[in-house]
Amino acid sequence: MKALSKMFGRSRQFLNFSVTFVSVLLCILILPTRFPGMELLGIGPNWLLIWLVAWSIKRKRTVWGAASMGMVLGFLQDAMTAPHPTHAVSLVVVGVLTVVLQKSWSIPADIVERDPIPIALIVFGMAVVAETVMGLQFFAMGDRALLEIWSYHQRVALCSAILSSLWAPVIYFPLNRLWEMTRSLEKS
Amino acid sequence: MLKNTIRRWWDLRLPIALLGLAVTAAWGVRQTQGAPLFEVYNWVSRPFQANGSGQEQLISARTQELQARLLESETQNQKLKELLGYVSTKKPKGIVAPIVGRSADHWWQQVTLGRGSNNGIKTDFTVMGPGGLVGRVVSVTPNTSLVLLISDPTSQLGVGITRSRNMGFMRGKGPNQAVMEFFDNVPNVKPGDVVSTSSFSQLFPAGLPVGKIVSVDMNKTPAPEAIVEFSAPMNSLEWAVVYPHSKDVEQKASAGESSAPAGGEKQ
16 A cells, blocks of 8 residues: 555646646636626626635645745736736735734634635635735726725625635635545555 | 755755746746637637527617617718718628626626637727627637727727717726716716717727716816716627727728728628
């Protein structure tokens, strides 16, 4: 068994990597869709943000890892919409904040894994943070009026936070399960 | 101490290399405007794309568009009678495209069309929906194209009131409204007036129906403002028609003719 697990060490690493890759790809492909029940005032959940929170909430993540992952996802979202201002900033902030939150509060892993409420709450807060950072970036660019950004921000932040937190368990639980499975395979 | 640090970094070489690779790859995708992603998206979502049914709710919008076009044509006709010798040569043919996706974030108002450069769509082409102008193509992949809607705050266009010929410019505000700022201090405008693109607009051909005035604020400084409601139902669009348009042609045309109302003909 040990020899077997050693032999397939590379392929397990590959499995772990492909779980990550495929789930990010799925999140990206679902971004432009607006299925009934998934939108509020034309605004859908922020799938990449949910994915990032689910990824960063794991215990062994570092601040730098979360920052680079946020940057990767931000660049990908830039590619899907428009590159200025970049989405990387808001997602980096979210990734770093999640890791810091997880480390400073040391949220017990079994509670997060069993109960959907903590992850939904964290995603709610992070969605508000992300939209606020985007709003600030638009303000810094200066081609939209502050009043306009503010009134739009309220609507976007609220809708996005509600929908993202409601849909967060849908991403988090299967993903966490897959990561746990690959890790337990690695340990056995 | 130093040895330990170096060893720790050496142990981390694989994660660092992977992260570097991931950042570089994401940067690459960003630089190509996500062309591979949109292609994959189009391929995956093909079974779910609209197949032309359920158009009943759009018929009334279409009627409104036709009324607006008629009014526009009549007014233009009067103008043209004054301009002796004017001959319209343009008769563009549209490319019908299904709308397969919406904006991928919350701050941009965009849609993705299921036709791309393989069908002859290029950047800067004009996109019309049932009801009127919808937006402008900003990037194209072989089978998809990304459209910036006129409801996006960054898309500004020159528009005019069809009835009184008062000009101004419009910028998007929210999903189905826009703010129009007039050039005149006392424009002749009232709620219900039809708004269409003007010949000041370089990104769009002149004379395309945009929407209707719903309210006017004459006391606004520096210029009077009006709220425009789009005649195309932006949130329930399923199909759009793409018309060829490029900035250079428009500039040439406007250099040749003092006020060339380029045809917004359809079909």
